[in-house]
Amino acid sequence: MGWAIEIERTTTPKQKPKVGELGFGKYFTDHMFIANYDEGQGWHHPRIVPYQPISLDPAAKVFHYGQTVFEGLKAYRTSDNGIQLFRPNKNIQRLNLSNDRLSIPGLDEELFMEALTQLVRIDSDWIPGEPETSLYIRPYVIATEPLLGVSPSKQYLFMIILSPVGSYYAEGINPVSIHVESHYVRAVEGGVGTAKTAGNYAAGLKAQEGASAKGYSQVLWLDGVHRRYVEEVGSMNVFFKLGDKVVTPVLNGSFLAGITRDSTLTLLRHWGVAVEERPILIDELVEACRSGELVEAFGTGTAAVISPIGELSYEDERLVIGGGETGPLSKRLYDTLTGIQYGSVEDPFGWMVRL
Known part of the structure; x- marks a missing residue:
């Protein structure tokens, strides 16, 4: 049996921003969901x-004890003006895992x-149709x-808000430079690193x-105990191509199980690429980079999909x-995943949900 959702439509629709002004998470649609x-x-x-401000008691627990979780996914407009979501069931399942941990x-x-x-x-008319644009979806729960x-x-309160977003790579896909953090710690096994909760992000600022x-x-x-094992890049999981093999840190309970990570692993194995999920020492990567064995590195996440890494900085090197x-x-x-998301590339895995 479905949820009988009350609907109150706005009488003062907002003016939509120009595509070139979108950026990420700057503008919000006319409506939001609350339960x-x-x-x-x-x-x-x-x-x-x-869409409107919400009123909370100053003693609401979210302000004092950080009991909150969130998710992030996107809706895409296809060339035939259809709308589809990328693996939304995975976001729903992960939100409940975060709920359980918190x-x-x-x-x-x-x-x-x-x-x-x-x-x-x-709010479908807020989904932009230009290449590589989308509607970002932010579900979240707060303790009140x-x-x-x-x-x-x-x-x-369980809420969902929507934000039209521009192309992550406005000038084409370009490698980013990464600093290896060896002083601060964000999360450890047994903590809340596997949950998508606000404190993880505050700890990284x-x-x-x-x-x-x-x-x-x-x-x-790096891991919070030994400071030697690679974990994740900011808001992304990370992959390294060592010769003909791709390696990525094994999920160890201290960082997020990314949906784009899982999709990337599925694609690589589908293509016959050798893949290993295992502990990765930073010293191994340093030596592989020096020797030329490390030929590619990239992050995976909802916002950028695939973010190539062109440089690492570790202990001033x-x-x-x-x-x-x-x-x-x-x-x-990048081309394959975004092609599947926008409907221009075949989806052999049944990932897309068309609305």
């Missing part, structure tokens, strides 16, 4: 309302999908019980500031990868 949770009642009162009540997957699709349909006690909240000040665009995190150029495998992955 409430109360202990003993469960999730209830699902509604789509005009002691937040789970969401019914079918109800989540119904809320998501209805909202996207209502007004009680200054360290315990799981008994009240929550200091290191990101330092990397940016040195001219680097992202941080490569600058290590150029693949001549600082985008490698052929990175380019093939």
